[in-house]
Amino acid sequence: MRFIRTKAVFAATALALSLAACGEAGEEEGPVDVEVEENAAEQFEEGTRMRELAEAGGVKIGVKYDQPGLGFKDPASDIPTGFDVEIAKLLAADLGLDPNDTSQVEWIETISDNREPFLQDGTVDLVLASYSITEERRAVVGQAGPYMVTGQQLLVKSDSDVESVDDLQGKEVCSVTGSTSLENVEAQGMKPVGFDTYSECAEKVLDGTVEAMSTDGTILMGYAAQNEGELSVVGEEFSEERIGVGYSKDYPEMCQWINDVLTESNESGQWAEAFEGTLGASGVETPEFPELDPCPES
Amino acid sequence: MEAVLDQFDAVLKAFGYTALLFAVSGVFSVLLGTLLVSMRVGPIAVLNRAAAVYITVVRNTPLVMIFMFFQLGAGKVWNLLNFQWVDIHIGTLDFTSFFTAAVVSLSLYTACFVAEALRSGVNAVPLGQAEAARAIGLPFSGVMSQVVLPQAFRASVPPLASTLIALLKNTSVAAAFGVLEAAAQMKIFTNNHADQRWGIFIAFALGYIILVEVVSLFATLLERRWRIA
Numbered sequence: 001m002r003f004i005r006t007k008a009v010f011a012a013t014a015l016a017l018s019l020a021a022c023g024e025a026g027e028e029e030g031p032v033d034v035e036v037e038e039n040a041a042e043q044f045e046e047g048t049r050m051r052e053l054a055e056a057g058g059v060k061i062g063v064k065y066d067q068p069g070l071g072f073k074d075p076a077s078d079i080p081t082g083f084d085v086e087i088a089k090l091l092a093a094d095l096g097l098d099p100n101d102t103s104q105v106e107w108i109e110t111i112s113d114n115r116e117p118f119l120q121d122g123t124v125d126l127v128l129a130s131y132s133i134t135e136e137r138r139a140v141v142g143q144a145g146p147y148m149v150t151g152q153q154l155l156v157k158s159d160s161d162v163e164s165v166d167d168l169q170g171k172e173v174c175s176v177t178g179s180t181s182l183e184n185v186e187a188q189g190m191k192p193v194g195f196d197t198y199s200e201c202a203e204k205v206l207d208g209t210v211e212a213m214s215t216d217g218t219i220l221m222g223y224a225a226q227n228e229g230e231l232s233v234v235g236e237e238f239s240e241e242r243i244g245v246g247y248s249k250d251y252p253e254m255c256q257w258i259n260d261v262l263t264e265s266n267e268s269g270q271w272a273e274a275f276e277g278t279l280g281a282s283g284v285e286t287p288e289f290p291e292l293d294p295c296p297e298s
Numbered sequence: 299m300e301a302v303l304d305q306f307d308a309v310l311k312a313f314g315y316t317a318l319l320f321a322v323s324g325v326f327s328v329l330l331g332t333l334l335v336s337m338r339v340g341p342i343a344v345l346n347r348a349a350a351v352y353i354t355v356v357r358n359t360p361l362v363m364i365f366m367f368f369q370l371g372a373g374k375v376w377n378l379l380n381f382q383w384v385d386i387h388i389g390t391l392d393f394t395s396f397f398t399a400a401v402v403s404l405s406l407y408t409a410c411f412v413a414e415a416l417r418s419g420v421n422a423v424p425l426g427q428a429e430a431a432r433a434i435g436l437p438f439s440g441v442m443s444q445v446v447l448p449q450a451f452r453a454s455v456p457p458l459a460s461t462l463i464a465l466l467k468n469t470s471v472a473a474a475f476g477v478l479e480a481a482a483q484m485k486i487f488t489n490n491h492a493d494q495r496w497g498i499f500i501a502f503a504l505g506y507i508i509l510v511e512v513v514s515l516f517a518t519l520l521e522r523r524w525r526i527a
Binding site: 112113116117134136137139140141172174177178179180182183191192193194195196200203204207208209 | 370
């Protein structure tokens with residue numbers, strides 16, 4: 001009797017799993033029409049990292065999985081979505097790799113903390129994970145771009161009276177442990193509270209434990225769009241974050257290539273399309289394409 | 299390393315949170331653990347089973363899950379459990395809902411290990427001791443508090459010290475749950491000074507080693523002092 005019951009449980013579980021698998025069908029392809037370059041390897045000089053990657057037919061890209069609108073992975077799909085991801089797809093396509101094929105482009109989750117080590121030890125080839133360009137980071141990894149400029153703002157409950165940083169002096173404000181945002185929270189006279197992910201912070205704002213969370217406006221907009229009517233973004237930007245593409249210092253030639261692809265994407269309108277299709281969905285106007293930093297001489 | 303030296307007050311404050319998390323949850327977990335072990339070895343079957351079930355369930359739950367429960371779940375079930383009523387500020391240190399939830403999680407978790415360490419101590423007390431105590435007319439509470447537990451504590455100093463050292467290191471879980479203690483501060487440093495990762499890592503590892511050494515030194519002293527039983 002017991003044996004039969006166990007079997008029934010297995011059967012039910014299997015059924016539930018197969019039903020869940022059905023949900024995966026109908027993969028979306030993202031807002032930008034990405035054209036995969038043909039014979040991509042030949043456009044790069046012999047011995048460059050780009051040529052190596054194109055010939056190997058695979059690239060590993062580190063993105064965030066928990067930032068709606070920037071880098072977000074739905075558990076049901078294989079490919080993350082968001083602005084960072086769209087830019088990453090353009091880079092991959094330029095290498096002649098199909099970004100919608102996970103055997104060619106491998107998406108790897110990076111968190112704020114492990115981006116430099118992942119680049120240094122080759123776990124990922126590129127990082128597009130709301131990666132602010134800073135001097136300290138440029139000392140250990142390469143950062144090309146910026147492909148977006150954003151600033152830190154506040155995310156509060158929609159019915160909150162908080163309008164700016166002044167209303168939150170000495171109060172607890174949530175952000176992610178180990179991010180630049182948490183440091184700025186302290187510098188602005190608020191008390192930093194650090195969680196592992198932005199989603200946990202948003203949870204804490206929703207249940208009223210903290211009055212606000214703070215990080216790059218682009219990240220907050222994603223949450224505001226996800227919880228429409230419950231959360232909203234307020235206040236002026238009180239910092240400037242220049243979001244760039246991370247690459248390994250071992251391959252300085254990648255910088256010029258990344259900048260070229262970014263410039264091209266701006267001219268072809270794909271950059272704007274990527275923004276409108278992701279962050280723009282929350283009703284934000286598409287900003288100007290930022291000026292790229294010149295690449296360091298190698 | 300320079301980053302650590304330049305902002306040494308931030309490091310001290312972070313380790314202050316670590317030490318306080320340890321001290322407060324240490325006291326609570328020893329108290330709760332003593333209560334649990336008394337229930338566990340006591341004559342009332344219901345309490346006995348209740349303590350056994352509690353220890354089995356909580357000891358087998360990962361600490362992170364307990365933290366998540368008190369940080370994200372419990373407040374939704376029962377409003378008081380979001381700990382927003384805690385709002386204490388001493389100097390530059392703040393003790394709010396995040397600190398409280400961390401203390402509660404750590405105490406409830408560590409109490410199980412304290413109870414089991416103490417139970418091994420209780421088992422080491424010869425049965426004749428408890429019988430003699432009962433023979434002179436002590437009730438169960440008297441038997442435990444006057445005769446059995448004092449001897450049990452002496453016998454279980456080494457396992458208790460291990461449990462408390464584990465607690466000290468477990469405080470780092472709070473880094474992911476809103477408390478700016480040593481592990482969280484280390485993350486902030488490594489993020490801002492990506493070029494000094496090794497120095498920062500070594501500095502914070504040293505900090506933990508010093509704290510653990512203090513605890514084990516204290517344990518050794520106690521063990522020596524209590525040797526003549």
